Amino acid sequence: MNSPSDTPSSAERPAVTDAELLTAHINGDPHAFSEIVKRHRDRMWAVALRTLGDPDEAADAVQDAFVSAYRKAGTFRGEAAVTTWLHRIVVNACLDRMRRKSVRPVADDELIEAAERDTPMPDQTGEREVSMEVSAALKMLPTDQRAALVLVDMMGYSVEDAAQVLEVPSGTVKSRCARGRAKLAPILSHLRNRSDLSRVSSAKGAELRDG
Template identity: 50%
Template sequence: MTWGSGGDPRTDEDLLRAHVSGDAGAFTTLIERHQAYLWSLACRTSATPEDAADALQEALLNAHRMAHRFRSDAKVTSWLHRIVVNACLDRIRRNKVRATIPLPEYDVLPLADPRDQMGDVDLSLSIGRALDALTPDQRAAIVAVDIEGYSVAEAAERLGVATGTIKSRCSRGRVRLAELLGHLRQ
């Protein structure tokens, strides 16, 4: 797994150890290797792209500072996953305290596209609102299992909770989503 890393043959664990030992480029190589995945994770877990960018930046700073605390009992990608998700959830919690109303974006849609763009927009908005209505923990579990396709065990490892906790969060979240999106069944 060396794409985006300039061909560095070191494992993720080797790169993290090298970073802790003072190798100035090791952490950059590690993050470049997983940047696309971490960005998509932040986007799927956050409410807006701006929140995703801020949360990812926070998460990477935390990972950089706390690299010496990494225990080799998990994969580096699981450790990074957990840090990014936690940063996103923290940002969601902070935003709820100071709720704002986003301004609508007025994009001009091309007229030549035969698809029902308003229907796509309505569907996207409905799903986004429904995900936002879940608790942050339910949302993280649903995103990990149902959107990213992780198994319950993998999601539990990445989120740092028991598998039973993931199962119950997914179950409750799916019930809530079914209630909120019931109007789409027609």
């Protein structure tokens, strides 16, 4: 996968590739898989945490995913990057969890309500609060839109890479991102200019409704 953080310069490229490690693991090297985990656990954690919005759920999902990858390493086919394959397993573990909990998509009026709810004054909004607000907002999206936005907008993967992870066409990823952003815009617009104290979101909502 080609993400900003994912392509080390040739100088620091590890001597052993992920694919070689996976082959070593399949051939019984007891340390190969742990090296793969070490390389990718932070990114897998970020994807799961952002997709599920809950650390406990994310921990379970990532653990399930790594154990599952450990078991079915033999089914990996070299046409995809190992990271893509790992991401796919993690994302699917997250989506499974969300489906099992049958998370209900949020209706439009609830979104507007959320947008008009009191929000912390932007200049007091610390990093952690922003993070929590973003988490809460993401939870309101349907799972497919959420997964697409996490990969593309939060993790910085290209639409093509996200499409491979999600196993859908690029156009589908784009449209899921577009719809997701449209739903998030009224909720998150107050973060647009953090020094701007006016409640942009409500004004925008009213304008939008009144035409």
